[in-house]
Amino acid sequence: MSKTPEDIIRDEIMALSAYHVPDSAGLVKLDAMENPYALPAEVQAEIAKLVATAALNRYPDPGASRLKASLREALNIPPEMALLLGNGSDEIIQMLVMAVAKPGAVVMGVEPSFVMFRMIATFCGVRFAGVPLKPDFTLDVDRTIAEIAEHRPALVFIAYPNNPTGNLFDAAAMARVIEAAPGLVVVDEAYHAFADRTFMPRLQDYPNLLVMRTLSKSGLAGLRLGLLVGRDVWLSHVDKVRLPYNINVLTQLVAEQVLGRQALLAQQAAAIKSERARLFAELGRMPGVQAFPSDANFILFRTGAAEQVFNDLRRQGVLIKNLHGSHPALADCLRVTVGTPAENDKFQRALSKAVNT
Ligand SMILES: *Cc1c(COP(=O)(O)O)cnc(C)c1O
Numbered sequence: 001m002s003k004t005p006e007d008i009i010r011d012e013i014m015a016l017s018a019y020h021v022p023d024s025a026g027l028v029k030l031d032a033m034e035n036p037y038a039l040p041a042e043v044q045a046e047i048a049k050l051v052a053t054a055a056l057n058r059y060p061d062p063g064a065s066r067l068k069a070s071l072r073e074a075l076n077i078p079p080e081m082a083l084l085l086g087n088g089s090d091e092i093i094q095m096l097v098m099a100v101a102k103p104g105a106v107v108m109g110v111e112p113s114f115v116m117f118r119m120i121a122t123f124c125g126v127r128f129a130g131v132p133l134k135p136d137f138t139l140d141v142d143r144t145i146a147e148i149a150e151h152r153p154a155l156v157f158i159a160y161p162n163n164p165t166g167n168l169f170d171a172a173a174m175a176r177v178i179e180a181a182p183g184l185v186v187v188d189e190a191y192h193a194f195a196d197r198t199f200m201p202r203l204q205d206y207p208n209l210l211v212m213r214t215l216s217k218s219g220l221a222g223l224r225l226g227l228l229v230g231r232d233v234w235l236s237h238v239d240k241v242r243l244p245y246n247i248n249v250l251t252q253l254v255a256e257q258v259l260g261r262q263a264l265l266a267q268q269a270a271a272i273k274s275e276r277a278r279l280f281a282e283l284g285r286m287p288g289v290q291a292f293p294s295d296a297n298f299i300l301f302r303t304g305a306a307e308q309v310f311n312d313l314r315r316q317g318v319l320i321k322n323l324h325g326s327h328p329a330l331a332d333c334l335r336v337t338v339g340t341p342a343e344n345d346k347f348q349r350a351l352s353k354a355v356n357t
Pocket residue numbers: 033087088089090091114159162163188190213214215216221224225226
């Protein structure tokens with residue numbers, strides 16, 4: 001008798017539902033925190049030239065040394081810290097969890113937060129301990145520290161700003177968590193471009209701190225490039241589980257080129273921040289809508305009958321993210337990515353229709 005999937009596939013994988021990416025064809029796409037702006041034609045032409053002559057017959061530089069040098073300069077990475085690159089920060093989360101996955105190891109995160117922390121722990125057969133945020137989405141420091149003492153996590157993930165709530169946690173509260181943790185603490189700064197605070201300069205102060213960033217939310221989601229910064233005593237071991245050619249030739253070339261355009265990236269981030277302020281104010285004026293303040297490129301809001309509002313928006317041609325049902329604290333919550341002014345206008349018009357029907 002041949003075996004069935006139930007015989008072969010691990011129970012915790014059988015129990016999972018696959019990460020669902022909805023079809024967005026023909027819709028205004030405000031569901032995935034992408035940067036809505038294309039690159040200017042002249043930068044596109046430079047990229048076309050680079051791609052045309054790229055050595056696609058060769059494996060990429062396994063250490064991506066030129067790209068790393070550009071990243072160090074563009075992101076002000078402390079020179080004494082090591083740098084590890086991933087095929088998106090998702091891959092870095094996976095490398096970190098694989099590296100610490102001893103029998104009985106625990107990975108911890110707050111909830112609600114980025115779902116990949118828990119999912120990747122499950123993929124790797126590692127127990128995930130989720131600590132609830134307070135109802136206002138701030139860190140519950142006392143509870144987090146108590147759970148750290150109980151579970152002794154090898155790894156703690158904290159998104160700063162947090163996704164899907166959009167807020168920055170209090171820096172002093174974060175410091176208490178970092179100090180209490182017996183293992184590594186990864187501060188995931190995926191939304192750094194839209195926030196004014198960072199733990200990058202605090203790497204010197206905390207030997208167990210790592211800071212993770214990504215270019216995805218700054219306009220290069222399609223390239224897949226994430227980075228991890230921290231002490232070489234840690235990163236040299238994480239690097240052993242990295243697949244040798246994880247950053248492909250085109251990503252290395254194009255990311256380096258775009259990173260040379262800091263003024264352009266800063267201008268796009270500034271436009272998104274200013275639209276975020278406008279959108280937040282307008283959501284605040286809509287009856288029946290409660291918007292949560294955001295330091296990221298999206299806004300979480302609560303509204304009656306969120307599921308219906310979400311479907312109504314989609315029928316009107318606007319795709320956002322429905323978070324209702326994903327966590328008790330997110331009941332009736334929806335998340336909208338900040339788009340271009342025209343996209344945001346279309347979203348607002350659609351939303352006021354949806355909440356008024
Ligand atoms: C989007 C996101 C990421 C993943 O980014 P990639 O680099 O595209 O894999 C990581 N962390 C948080 C909190 C995010 O929201």
